[in-house]
């Protein structure tokens with residue numbers, strides 16, 4: 510499936526106003542150098558999760574720059590996504606991947622055999638789901654194209670000692686690519702493939718992140734029965750154990766014993782994540798019909814509502830126990846909110862403890878930090894303001910585009 514229904518996007522001039530002329534000139538120069546290069550992005554879901562979020566903005570931005578870029582999404586049945594979820598968990602250090610799952614993985618790769626376009630010059634494959642597509646390219650195609658594997662996962666040390674192990678298969682596949690891209694240097698595997706570090710980014714002009722009127726924010730609170738007068742603590746995340754929504758509820762209950770407040774858990778179901786139904790059930794059981802806990806299960810296109818809920822919040826939480834990068838942290842910071850987040854994965858790249866938020870590891874610590882911010886709104890506002898400028902400097906779409914085009918430019922030489 511080629512995604513052609515990309516929504517209208519803002520003008521490049523608007524981005525330039527946000528990040529400044531200097532950075533923009535550099536991007537235009539790179540785009541000029543790459544003129545005529547055809548780019549293809551491939552991932553496994555159109556909606557839900559950080560990768561879809563990035564591609565939704567990145568692809569139209571490149572097209573607006575005059576670089577022909579397409580976005581293709583793998584198609585596969587639910588059993589494949591069961592397998593890739595287990596694989597994803599395996600890469601983040603959890604056991605459970607069995608060799609019998611290998612056949613399901615390859616069946617889906619075969620179903621999508623023709624997905625890499627013949628005339629694409631640079632193809633970026635995102636995450637392990639479509640990684641195996643490289644196997645269907647001929648030697649000539651492999652030589653003519655430039656293939657990049659973009660890994661968004663917090664990659665733990667992948668065991669590759671055992672012959673025939675899944676770790677070994679991954680390694681063998683990745684080594685067929687011309688280069689790999691990771692979100693942080695911590696995840697670089699010692700594999701024989703040139704690697705680049707490019708942190709993810711958010712689009713400041715997307716529906717998720719652009720400024721929205723106060724009456725829309727108020728209307729969203731009313732719609733979900735959230736009291737605008739009571740402090741709001743929010744976590745936005747897929748319902749996934751690594752996002753620890755149950756831990757967030759436990760932390761919140763401790764805070765609420767000391768000060769009145771509400772918790773909003775905003776989540777949805779990424780269509781490539783079959784486990785989320787189980788997690789959502791556990792979340793609802795832990796929330797126990799508590800009127801101060803709002804557990805929302807939103808459709809995948811709820812960007813403006815999520816925007817409104819983040820803006821209405823006093824504190825944003827992202828209590829992950831594993832996190833590739835954590836775009837929800839970036840989104841919270843960009844909206845001028847202090848963020849209390851797990852000291853894991855890519856989160857410390859965004860939060861300097863005590864400066865623009867707090868890094869936490871336990872339920873008690875999370876509760877203490879939230880309480881502190883709710884009791885000190887001026888300090889919270891100062892932290893939020895710093896966070897916004899930090900994101901402007903490092904984690905907005907134009908910087909991500911500049912980094913990617915730099916890698917593509919190097920691959921051409």
Ligand code: UDP
Pocket residue numbers: 557558559560562717745746747775776777778807809811812815834835836837838840
């Ligand atoms: N998101 C969303 N709806 C949801 C949950 C998450 O639109 O119900 C978005 C969220 O705003 C963020 C992205 O999905 O832009 C999640 O990216 P992140 O890097 O935080 O985590 P991932 O889901 O990729 O592990």
